[in-house]
Structures are given as C-alpha cells and as structure tokens.
Amino acid sequence: xxxxxxxxxxxxxxxxxxxxxxxxxxxxxxxxxxxxxxxxxxxxxxxxxxxxxxxxxxxxxxxxxxxxxxxxxxxxxxxxxxxxxxxxxxxxxxxxxxxxxxxxxxxxxxxxxxxxxxxxxxxxxxxxxxxxxxxxxxxxxxxxxxxxxxxxxxxxxxxxxxxxxxxxxxxxxxxxxxxxxxxxxxxxxxxxxxxxxxxxxxxxxxxxx
Amino acid sequence: xxxxxxxxxxxxxxxxxxxxxxxxxxxxxxxxxxxxxxxxxxxxxxxxxxxxxxxxxxxxxxxxxxxxxxxxxxxxxxxxxxxxxxxxxxxxxxxxxxxxxxxxxxxxxxxxxxxxxxxxxxxxxxxxxxxxxxxxxxxxxxxxxxxxxxxxxxxxxxxxxxxxxxxxxxxxxxxxxxxxxxxxxxxxxxxxxxxxxxxxxxxxxxxxx
DNA sequence: GCATAATACGAGCGATTACTCGTGTTTGTC
DNA sequence: GACAAACACGAGTAATCGCTCGTATTATGC
Numbered sequence: 001x002x003x004x005x006x007x008x009x010x011x012x013x014x015x016x017x018x019x020x021x022x023x024x025x026x027x028x029x030x031x032x033x034x035x036x037x038x039x040x041x042x043x044x045x046x047x048x049x050x051x052x053x054x055x056x057x058x059x060x061x062x063x064x065x066x067x068x069x070x071x072x073x074x075x076x077x078x079x080x081x082x083x084x085x086x087x088x089x090x091x092x093x094x095x096x097x098x099x100x101x102x103x104x105x106x107x108x109x110x111x112x113x114x115x116x117x118x119x120x121x122x123x124x125x126x127x128x129x130x131x132x133x134x135x136x137x138x139x140x141x142x143x144x145x146x147x148x149x150x151x152x153x154x155x156x157x158x159x160x161x162x163x164x165x166x167x168x169x170x171x172x173x174x175x176x177x178x179x180x181x182x183x184x185x186x187x188x189x190x191x192x193x194x195x196x197x198x199x200x201x202x203x204x205x206x207x208x209x
Numbered sequence: 210x211x212x213x214x215x216x217x218x219x220x221x222x223x224x225x226x227x228x229x230x231x232x233x234x235x236x237x238x239x240x241x242x243x244x245x246x247x248x249x250x251x252x253x254x255x256x257x258x259x260x261x262x263x264x265x266x267x268x269x270x271x272x273x274x275x276x277x278x279x280x281x282x283x284x285x286x287x288x289x290x291x292x293x294x295x296x297x298x299x300x301x302x303x304x305x306x307x308x309x310x311x312x313x314x315x316x317x318x319x320x321x322x323x324x325x326x327x328x329x330x331x332x333x334x335x336x337x338x339x340x341x342x343x344x345x346x347x348x349x350x351x352x353x354x355x356x357x358x359x360x361x362x363x364x365x366x367x368x369x370x371x372x373x374x375x376x377x378x379x380x381x382x383x384x385x386x387x388x389x390x391x392x393x394x395x396x397x398x399x400x401x402x403x404x405x406x407x408x409x410x411x412x413x414x415x416x417x418x
Numbered sequence: 419g420c421a422t423a424a425t426a427c428g429a430g431c432g433a434t435t436a437c438t439c440g441t442g443t444t445t446g447t448c
Numbered sequence: 449g450a451c452a453a454a455c456a457c458g459a460g461t462a463a464t465c466g467c468t469c470g471t472a473t474t475a476t477g478c
Contacts, residue, residue, distance in 0.1 A: 010454060013445065019455080035331040037246040041436060051457045056437065058455095121328055121383035122244040163384055164399050171380020174330035175372055190373050197410035198403040219424060222475065228425080250466055260427045265467065267425095 020058050022048040024072060027065050028113030036066065036116055036127055067130040070117050074134050080107055085141045087148035093203070094196045096149060100142075101192050104169060105184075108177055115177060119170045142166055149199060152206035161202055165195060229267050231257040233281060236274050237322030245275065245325055245336055276339040279326050283343050289316055294350045296357035302412075303405045305358060309351075310401050313378060314393075317386050324386060328379045351375055358408060361415040370411055374404060 010016075026047035030039040041062050045055040059065045084103035087096050108114050117131040118138070143162045147153065153161065169191070176187045219225075235256035239248040250271050254264040268274045293312035296305050317323050326340040327347070352371045356362065362370065378400070385396045 011446095013454060015445080015455065035333070038333060040434085052437075053439080053458065054456050060437095062436065116331060119330055122325060124244070124247055160395055160399050163396065164381065164403050167380040167384055168377050168403065169380070171376040171378070172373065175376055186369055187372065190369050193410065194373050194377065194403070194407040197406040201402065201406035220476095222424060224425065224475080249464085261467075262428065262469080263426050271466070 016058065019048070019050065019054065020068075022050070023055060023058060023065065024069050027069055028111060030113075031066070031069070031116040032112030032114075035120075036123065041065075063126045063130060066117065066127050069113060070130045070134050073111060073114055073117065074137055076111070077107065077134070077137065081141050085145050087145055093149055093199055094192065096145065097195050097199065098192050100145060101169065101188060101195065105173070105176060105188055108173055115173055119173045139166060146199070150203045150206050153202070157202070157206070161199075164198065168195060168198075225267065228257070228259065228263065229277075231259070232264060232267060232274065233278050236278055237320060239322075240275070240278070240325040241321030241323075244329075245332065250274075272335045272339060275326065275336050278322060279339045279343050282320060282323055282326065283346055285320070286316065286343070286346065290350050294354050296354055302358055302408055303401065305354065306404050306408065307401050309354060310378065310397060310404065314382070314385060314397055317382055324382055328382045348375060355408070359412045359415050362411070366411070366415070370408075373407065377404060377407075 012020075023044060027039070027044045030044055030047060041055060042052050044065065045052045048055070059068065080103050084099045117127075117134055123131065139162060142165055143158065146161055146165065147158055150161075172187065172191045176184055176191070179187055221229075232253060236248070236253045239253055239256060250264060251261050253274065254261045257264070268277065289312050293308045326336075326343055332340065348371060351374055352367065355370055355374065356367060359370075381396065381400045385393055385400070388396055
C-alpha cells in the first residue's frame with residue numbers, strides 16, 4: 001500500500017485559488033510596508049478580507065506564506081528576465097545594464113513585498129530558506145549576463161563581479177523605491193552609471209590577468 | 210521651585226558602568242547574530258550574566274539599548290573617521306577610497322552589532338530613530354570626502370553621488386562580513402574597485418554640466 | 419556603625435501572536 | 449436533492465516576550 005499522505009492536498013476550487021491570490025497580495029503589501037516580523041498573520045487575513053481560520057486552510061504557517069510568495073516572484077521574474085537580461089550580440093554594455101536595472105526596479109515597484117525577500121541582510125533562518133531560490137535565480141541570471149558582456153573573465157573573477165553587482169543593486173533598491181518619482185529616475189540613472197563604470201573597468205583589466 | 214525630575218538619574222557606581230558595558234556588548238553580539246526583533250531582552254541579560262531586572266535598572270526599554278548602542282558607535286566612529294576620512298591634498302582618489310572603506314569594514318568586524326543599525330533597510334520605526342544619527346553622521350563624512358575629491362560637483366550631483374556611495378557600501382557589507390578572511394579581502398578590494406571606477410567616472414563628467 | 423542610595427535578583431504579569439478547532443455554509447457530483 | 453468535500457468563521461489556546469515589583473545585598477557618605 002502507498003504511504004498515506006500526511007496532508008492530502010485538497011482539490012482547490014476557483015474560490016480557493018482566488019483566496020490564495022488575495023492572501024499573497026495582502027501579505028506582499030504588509031511585508032513591504034512593515035517587514036516580515038512585524039507583519040501578523042491575523043493582519044494579513046484582515047487585509048485580505050478573510051478570517052484567520054480561512055488563512056490557515058491555504059497555508060500551514062507564516063513561513064509558508066513567505067515561501068509561496070517567493071515562489072511566485074521567482075516565476076514572474078523568470079518571464080521578465082527572459083526579455084531583459086539576455087544580451088544580444090553587439091549591444092553596448094550600458095544599454096544592457098540599463099535594461100536589466102530597469103526591469104528589476106520596475107519589478108520592485110510592482111511587487112512591494114519583493115525587497116523584503118531580496119534586499120534584506122538579516123532575515124530569520126526560516127525566511128532565508130524561503131528567499132534562497134530567488135537569490136540563486138538572480139545570481140545565475142546576472143552571472144550569465146556578465147559572462148556575456150565580459151567573456152575574458154575567468155570563473156573566480158566572474159563570481160566576485162557578480163557579488164558586487166548584485167549587492168550594489170540590493171543596497172540601492174531601498175532608497176530608489178522610497179524616493180519620489182523624479183528623484184527615483186535620477187537614482188536609477190546613477191545606479192546604472194555606477195554599474196557601467198565598474199563593469200567597464202573590470203572589462204579593461206580582464207585580459208591582463 | 211524647579212520641576213521635579215521624573216527619572217532622577219542615579220549616580221552610577223563603577224559597578225554600574227561595568228554592567229552597562231556588559232549589557233551593550235551582549236546586545237551588540239545578539240543584534241549582529243539574530244537581528245533586532247529576534248533578540249530578546251532576557252537573552253541579552255542572560256548573555257551579559259545578569260538578571261532581567263538588573264538590565265532594566267540601566268535601560269528603560271529595548272529601544273533604549275539600541276539607542277545607547279548607536280550613540281556609542283557614533284562616538285567611536287568619529288574617532289576612526291577623523292583619521293581615515295580626511296582627504297589630504299594631492300592624494301590619489303583610490304587611496305582615499307581604500308582608506309575609508311578599510312576603516313568601515315574594520316569597524317564592522319570589531320563591532321558586530323553595527324550592521325544591524327546601519328545596513329538594514331526595513332527596521333521598525335523605533336529603531337530607525339535610534340539609528341538615524343549614525344546614518345546622518347556617516348552621510349556628512351562621505352559628503353565631505355566626495356566634495357574634497359571632486360570639487361567641481363554641484364550640490365545636487367553631490368547628494369546623489371553620496372547616496373550611491375553609501376548604499377553601495379551598505380549593500381556589500383553583509384557578504385564582506387560573512388566571508389572567510391581571504392574571500393573578504395578580495396571582496397573589499399572589489400568594492401574599492403567599484404567605488405573608484407564610479408567616482409572617477411563622476412569626476413570626468415563633473416565639469417561638463 | 420548607620421542611613422541612604424545603588425545594585426541585584428527572578429518569579430510572574432499583561433499583552434501580543436501564531437495557530438487551532440468546533441461549527442456552520444457553499445460548491446461540485448451523481 | 450443528497451452527500452461529501454472544500455471553504456469560511458472567529459473565539460479561544462498555548463507560548464513568548466517586554467517589562468515590573470517586592471525583596472535582598474552591596475557600596476558610599478558621614
């Protein structure tokens with residue numbers, strides 16, 4: 001006989017799928033506004049317009065919500081990155097950087113909870129696990145992008161460069177998201193400026209190793 | 210008659226001063242390891258080797274501990290910055306950057322709680338208030354440094370440049386602190402590389418506005 | 419030595435929070 | 449329409465945490 005499923009996954013009805021969407025949306029807003037710890041599950045339920053009990057029919061605990069949110073972000077990010085992170089041959093470095101930075105910033109603006117899963121240094125262990133796939137995915141994409149831009153880089157230098165690029169973006173996302181619209185575009189431009197200057201400099205010294 | 214002091218500050222004995230040091234040290238370690246929210250006041254007390262009641266004879270609440278820690282960091286930072294952030298005339302840009310980055314990294318390694326007050330984007334409001342003076346102080350220093358390095362920058366461009374520099378460092382501090390020693394020096398070098406490339410690029414376009 | 423203030427203790431209080439459970443309602447299937 | 453499964457509710461529970469308070473000990477000034 002087959003091992004009995006501990007949690008026989010219920011067959012979701014359309015109502016249930018809609019509830020899940022509401023819950024994840026409410027959670028994303030709360031995470032983005034107050035951070036993970038300060039967000040209460042009862043608060044998420046209230047914001048989603050349901051009772052605490054209903055929330056726990058779709059998610060086993062608070063971490064599970066963060067995990068589901070991260071998974072969803074990862075899927076949506078894949079779509080965005082498929083367009084904006086590929087490097088067509090013969091395109092200037094600053095255009096590639098601009099495209100990638102733009103898509104990440106837009107994604108953060110459209111998904112307010114994202115930065116809580118991506119740009120935060122000291123998360124509780126449980127949440128770090130939930131956010132890990134998102135970070136790995138981003139790292140791979142940035143790695144491919146940098147490798148395409150600067151083919152002369154050996155693997156070690158490539159790794160270090162990816163860390164610098166990724167964490168530079170992480171560091172600047174909070175002020176960018178918090179800024180007013182005009183200030184935001186200034187900051188985005190300056191982030192692109194910084195990354196471009198760095199990558200050009202890396203490229204200039206890549207061959208002479 | 211004078212207004213009665215609500216909290217007549219007790220005259221600290223040598224014992225009391227020593228306790229305060231123990232408490233702040235324990236708090237710094239806990240904040241650095243687990244973050245602010247996950248750190249419990251009873252945990253700080255236990256780590257400091259005292260009872261919860263004793264802790265509250267020196268601090269009115271948890272925020273007060275963070276505030277005192279921030280104040281202490283600010284004083285110690287002033288000493289460090291006085292040496293390493295001043296820009297002697299005729300010194301190369303990359304040397305100034307290297308000195309400043311080195312001092313900030315060393316400070317973080319020596320004071321494990323610092324990054325919880327400096328490099329974290331989504332803190333609770335109460336803690337943001339405690340950390341604000343530290344951030345302002347750093348901002349001023351970086352501003353002075355950049356202004357000395359690139360005198361041609363107008364005020365607006367200067368502000369933006371400072372934000373980029375400061376948040377780039379913020380973003381890279383977590384991986385730098387977490388890295389092993391050899392990886393750490395590589396990352397520090399690369400952070401200096403990035404900042405230098407960016408500032409040189411800013412300097413190159415500063416006159417043509 | 420004596421009075422006063424500072425330091426020390428730790429059990430426990432009040433508030434908060436993640437999560438449960440008993441019960442009732444809606445939806446899909448035949 | 450009948451049955452089961454999915455959905456919904458919200459008061460309640462157990463555990464945690466910041467903080468208090470009554471009491472005991474140690475240091476200081478005279």
